[in-house]
Amino acid sequence: MAIYKICDIRFDIQARYDYTHKLCAAYAADGPADFTIRIPEEKLREAVAAAPQYPPGYHEGLEVYREISSLVPFRDAFLMHSSVVALHGEAYVFTAKSGTGKSTHSRLWLAHFPEAEIVNGDKPLFKKTDGAFYAYGTPWCGKENWGKNDRARIKAVCFLSQAKENSIAPMTKKEVISRIFEQVYLPASPEGAERVMTLLDEFVSTVNFYHLHCNISDEAVGIAYEAMKG
Amino acid sequence: MKLKSGFLMKKIAGENVLMFLDTSLKNKMITLNESGAFLFQNISEGKDRAALVAAMLEEYDVDEATAARDVDAFVETLRSVGALED
Numbered sequence: 167m168a169i170y171k172i173c174d175i176r177f178d179i180q181a182r183y184d185y186t187h188k189l190c191a192a193y194a195a196d197g198p199a200d201f202t203i204r205i206p207e208e209k210l211r212e213a214v215a216a217a218p219q220y221p222p223g224y225h226e227g228l229e230v231y232r233e234i235s236s237l238v239p240f241r242d243a244f245l246m247h248s249s250v251v252a253l254h255g256e257a258y259v260f261t262a263k264s265g266t267g268k269s270t271h272s273r274l275w276l277a278h279f280p281e282a283e284i285v286n287g288d289k290p291l292f293k294k295t296d297g298a299f300y301a302y303g304t305p306w307c308g309k310e311n312w313g314k315n316d317r318a319r320i321k322a323v324c325f326l327s328q329a330k331e332n333s334i335a336p337m338t339k340k341e342v343i344s345r346i347f348e349q350v351y352l353p354a355s356p357e358g359a360e361r362v363m364t365l366l367d368e369f370v371s372t373v374n375f376y377h378l379h380c381n382i383s384d385e386a387v388g389i390a391y392e393a394m395k396g
Numbered sequence: 397m398k399l400k401s402g403f404l405m406k407k408i409a410g411e412n413v414l415m416f417l418d419t420s421l422k423n424k425m426i427t428l429n430e431s432g433a434f435l436f437q438n439i440s441e442g443k444d445r446a447a448l449v450a451a452m453l454e455e456y457d458v459d460e461a462t463a464a465r466d467v468d469a470f471v472e473t474l475r476s477v478g479a480l481e482d
Contacts, residue, residue, distance in 0.1 A: 339409035340427070347425050352415070356404065359417055363406040370409040 171195035172234065173291040173302040174317075175241050179230055180204040185223030186230050190305045192315045201237045205229040231289070231306045236353035239361035243293035243302070245351040250285040250301040250318070251275045257285060257301040257318035258394055260378075261349045262326040269310055270382055271326055271390075278387040287312030292320065292369065299369055322374040322394040329379035332386045334393045337375040346370065397471060398481040399440055405433070412436075416479060426477055431456065435470045445471070 170177050170193040178199035181187055205226055213225040235245040248261035249268040258275070260268050268287075275282050288308025290301045299320045307313030325337065325345060350366065352359045376393050380386035402417035405428075412433040415425045428436060431452070438451050445467060452463035474480050 340411055343408055343411050343413060343427060347415070352417075352424075354417070356402065356417060359415065360404055360406075363404060363408060363413070363415060367406065367408045 167199075169195050169197065169199055170305075171197075172304055173238055173241070173243050173293050174295075175238060175243070176200045177234060177237075178202040181223075181226055181230060182210075183221075183223030183226050185221070186227045189227055193305055200241065201234075203230055203233045203237075205233070227306070231304075232351075234304075235291075235351045236355065236358050238291055238293070239353060239358050239365065241293070242295070242365065243291045244362045244365050245289055246292055246346075247289060247349045247351070248323070249287045249308075249312075250290045250303075251282050252285045252301075252316065252318040253279055253282045253391075255318060256321040258321055258391075259290075259301060259323040260326055261323060263348065266326050267328060267380075267382070268326060269308070269312075271378075271380065271386065272312070274382065274384060274387045275391075278384055278391075283314065283316075284312040285314060285316055285318055293317075294365060294368065299373060320373055322376060322396065324376045324378050324390060324394060327377065327379050328381070330381060332378075332380050332383065332389050334376050334378045334389050336393075337377050339370055341377070342370050342375045397439060397444065398442075399474075400479055400481055403479065405436060405440075414479075416477070418478075426473070431466060432470055432473075435467065436474075439471075439474070 168179055168187055170179055170190045172193050176195060176197055176199045210226055213229055214222050248259050249272040251258045251272055260271055262268050272284055285301055285303045286307045287310050289306045291304055292299050292301055300317045301320050302317045303313045303315050352362055378390050404415045406413050412428040413425055414428055434455060438448055448467045449463045
């Protein structure tokens with residue numbers, strides 16, 4: 167049995183291929199599993215057929231994470247496509263559509279703050295614990311493979327847009343709602359989707375959101391940090 | 397008028413969010429104002445156009461022509477996002 171603790175939740179991941187077990191090695195744990203995950207043969211075959219250029223093990227890994235993301239809402243957590251920078255024990259979250267520059271902006275933070283670290287560069291889980299939201303590292307962390315088995319309390323969330331000049335402004339809750347569903351994984355099951363929406367109500371209500379228009383410069387980091395640190 | 401199955405209506409940070417779980421739909425979600433949320437609730441209870449107009453008249457201080465126009469506009473919105481069966 168292979169138990170992994172991700173987002174303080176224990177999964178018994180019954181993967182056929184070594185790929186997932188290697189990916190999750192830093193999250194190995196023991197104790198009773200909260201959930202057991204096994205991808206049905208048929209589902210895996212379909213995934214491989216849809217994109218045969220990737221090996222089956224890789225597909226299995228993606229399906230496992232989809233399953234994890236569908237289960238964690240029942241433990242007060244959800245997946246938000248974003249990059250999480252930990253600085254002085256707090257999480258600064260950057261989100262945007264793929265290709266906007268989340269990784270590029272995160273890299274600027276690492277250059278600006280030598281003590282900063284990436285908790286997860288692509289697919290972190292956010293979990294409500296004692297009334298606050300924490301960003302958790304997961305084994306799935308994007309093509310840069312930026313991540314660590316750690317967590318940090320979320321300080322603020324920032325939507326990114328490319329621009330010539332740098333500027334930042336707080337977002338209204340209405341603006342946040344119009345954009346956040348593009349970034350959050352909503353489980354296919356109505357019960358799971360309902361759980362995520364309940365969590366988002368609290369998340370959007372309690373966390374500060376900003377919209378940063380930025381170029382690729384150290385100045386962009388400075389104005390983002392000044393606003394987000396509150 | 398019949399709603400497609402698989403939607404969730406939820407208040408998120410004070411906004412009425414209508415989420416469609418059918419991933420083939422173009423829009424994943426729309427936000428509704430108070431009267432939109434009221435109409436949606438009534439449509440989900442299976443009311444027809446006449447009953448919706450009557451419900452609007454009872455709930456809001458509007459005349460019949462305004463209520464009918466609001467109902468038609470809202471139904472058109474639902475149709476345009478693919479939330480209706482017919």
